Amino acid sequence: MTKSIRKYAMMLFICMAPIAAFALDSQDLPDIKEGIVTLETKDPEKLVGYTVGDVIEREVTLTIKAPYKLIDTSLPIPGYEKRYRGQLIGIELKSINHEKEESKKQTVHHIKLAYQVFTNNVVAKNAALGPEYLNLINTTDKKELVKYRVPSLTIAISPIAIFGQVKVENNMSPLLGPLLMKDDKEKQSLKISLAAIVLSLLGLLYILGKSAWLPRMGGAFAKAYRAVRKTDNTEAGLKQAISAIHLGFNTTAGMSVFNDNLSAFLHNHPDFYPIRPEIEQFFGLSRQIYFEPSFKPDSKFGIDSNPHQWLAKFTRHCRDCERGLIPEPMKAGA
Amino acid sequence: MSDAQLADWRNLALSLETEVNKVVVGQQTPVRLITTSIFARGHVLLEGDVGVGKTTLLRAFTRGIGGGYQRIEGTIDLMPNDLVYHTYLGEDGKPHVSAGPLLMSGENLSVFFFNEINRARPQVHSLLLRVMAERSLSAFNAEHYFPHMIVFADRNQVEKEETFEIPSAARDRFMMEIPIVVPNDDDIMEALVFDTKFHNVDALVDTVKPDVLQFDELNAFSGILQGSIEASDTLKKYALNLWKATKAPLDYGVKVSGVDMNRLVLSGASPRGMSMMLRAARVNAWLNNRSAVLPDDIHAVFHSTIAHRLVFSPVYEMRRTEIAREMLSGIINAVSAP
Structure with missing residues (x-):
């Protein structure tokens, strides 16, 4: 019984030996050779x-060549207060963030260290972040443990208030940069405002573009074309279609367009010149439908075979002219 | 009346225009308007500067129409009775009375030409109101009729000395007021100055073919003409809107530069004025070989039949010609048909 207890105790000691080795004081281990880290x-x-209260962040990137590897348990522990000659130095590791990228040849460790100041003085004094001792192990020779020293960073601790009555202007240090405020909220507000402005500009463009998403869309003849297509091929529908086209001409000209001021309209809107014969034809049809039933308009464009269909095509040509396009010649028979 | 007869009369009307255009050059629009007025049986008032050919134009038309022609000059001391009779002492030493210009031609009076009408007193205008409206006159205990008479009058708006403004009631009797301006064509202007045929007005007017029209048939033909030319419902609505716009131009978005539109119009076109406008528009359609009135026909006579009927606030009366022109152009541009 005693033998077996002793045997188990020996086995436990052998298993715990490497861990115990890691628990050794890192500073007692030999330094790693140069060029490895x-x-x-x-x-x-x-x-x-x-x-007091300030948080100082420091980022450390270690590239460790194989076969050495960092022993993660040797990383500094948050909350540990460092001492110098047995005295607390007042710098405490607040948090640590560790990420690593492993490959066959090397391992890259990204370590973010956040220290918080817990000391102050009536006059400025030096303080240091670190040093931090990290343990590494040779994976080919498990017995070889070495240390790597992350050098310390010296900072200056300032008093909260200047001792005595002094003028602040005379005591401003050129080495002290301005304290920056966090601007996350302002940046977010700026982004939201910019988005709102962009949307407003788009809306304004839509309104200024006469409710059209593209330039020259939504013009008078585009509306007339939609109106003409909705009319029936009846006498009433024909009247509605002609009326809609007249409205298109009047809106485009900004005044009432009649047969006797058609030349002035074309002079002011030369885009419509290519379809002048068709426009005259239209006014002839309007004359017949609205004023003089006995009048027979020229039928060279096939207006008499299907006036409603002809009107739809004519309005489309007007719409093309309105958009600065040259419509294809109207073909006989519409 | 058949279409052929309408066409025959149209040819006569166009012949008359051609004859007059030979004598008075560069005035095609006024000539067309006066022709329109003759066939619409309306009186004509010509307005323009001195020496632009107003009298020559009216004399040329008078010769072409035929019938009795009388003329009187408007002066500040002209009295109404001067239009009706003359009194004088005869060779026998006794007073005698003879017919004045209105009565001299009897019922055959076709043209009564009142030169410089705005120099006559309002009493004369008053007499003229009845003669123009009713074509009749009470004198010497008898009623005298002038069924074929058209009054041609002219006035010079630039000269204001010893003149009387024609009241709106008298203006309304005229079917048209036609502005006469000097042609802006260099060739015509040169001809008017250097061509000797324009220097002797009497000889010039004598070159017009006389009696192109039969003056005593114009009334009957005019009635037939008015009945032959149609006016569609759309056109009637259009004319109605034009009429409303003369009363309340601001309702139709019509504005005149430098004018408070709320104060401008005291009275728009009268019903008589609008009916005269439609009569003239029908004649214009007939002259253009159309069987129905179009908006174009109304436009052709709109200014000349309506402008002189508008009554403006006194503050704008001095500028009435330009204001009326701009306002009526604005109305035509604002009112659409259909």
Whole structure:
């Protein structure tokens, strides 16, 4: 019984031995050879003017070549207060964020360290972030444990208030940059405002474009064309269609257009010149329908075979002219 | 009356225009308007500067129409009785009375030409009102009729010395007021100055073919003409809207530069004025070989039949010609048909 207890105790000791080794003080381990670890740090721009409560962030990027690997348990622990010569230095690791990218040749560790200041003084004094000792293990030779020292960063702790009565203007340090406020909310408001402005501009463009999403859309003849297509091929429908087209001419000209001022209309709106014969034809049809039933308009464009269909095509040509296009010649027979 | 007869009369009317246009050059529009007025049986008032050919134009028409022609000059001391009779001492030493210009031609009076009408007193205008409206006159205990008479009058609006403004009631009796302006064509202007045929007006007017029209048949033909030319419902509605616009131009969005439109119009066109406008428009349609009135026909006579009937606030009366022109153009541009 005693033998077996002793045997189990021995086995437990052997299993725990590597862990116990990691628990050893890192500073007692030998330094790693040069060239194995590459260090990059991103330190805060401001190195002075810290006071109690400030949080200082530091980013450390370690590139460790194989076969060495970082022992994650050697990373500093949040809440641990560092001491110097047995005295608390008043800098505490607040949080740590560790990410790593592993490959066959190397491992890259991204370590974000956030320290908080818990000390102050009546005069400025130096303080240091770190150093941090990290343990590494040679994966080919498990017995080889080494340490790597992340160098410390010296900062200056400033008093909360200047001792004595002094003029602030005379005591402003050129080394102390302005304290920046967090502008996340303002940036968000700016983005929302910009989005609102862009939407408003789009709306304004839509309104100024006479309710058209594209330039020259939604013009008088575009509306007339829709109105003509909705009319029936009856006498009443024909009257409605002619009336809608007259409205298109009047709206385009900004005045009433009649046969006797058609030349003036064409002079002011030369886009309609290509369809002048058709326009004259239209006014002839209008004359017949609205004023003089005995009048027979020229039938060279097939207006007499199907006036309603002819009107639809004529309005489409007017719409093309309105958009600055040259319509295809109207063919006989509409 | 058949279409052929309408066409025959149209040819006569166009012949008359051609004859007059030979004598008075560069005045095609006034000539067409006067022809229209003759066939619509309306009186004509010509307005223009001195020496622009108003009298020559009217004399040429008078010769073409035929019938009795009388003329009187408007002066500040002219009295109504001067139009009716003359008194004088005869060779026998006794007073004698003879017929004045209105009565001299009897019922055959076809043209009564009142030169410079605005120089006559309002009493004369008053007499003229009845003669123009009723074509009759009470004198010497008898009623005298002038069924074929058309009054041609002219006035010079620029000159204001010793003149009397024609009251709106008298203006309304005229079917048309036609502005006569000097042609803007260099060739015509040169001819008017250097061509000797224009220097002797009497000889010039004598070149017009006389009696192109039969004056005593014009009344009957005019009635037939008015009955032959149709006016559709759309056109009637259009004319009605034009009429309303003369009364309340602001309701139709009509504005005149530099004028308070709320104060401008005291009275728009009268019913008589609108009916005269439609009569003239029918004649214009007939002259253009149409069987129905179009908006174009109304436009052709709108200014000349309506402008002089509008009654403006006194503050705008001095500018009435330009204001009326701009306002009526605005109305035609604003009112649509259909």
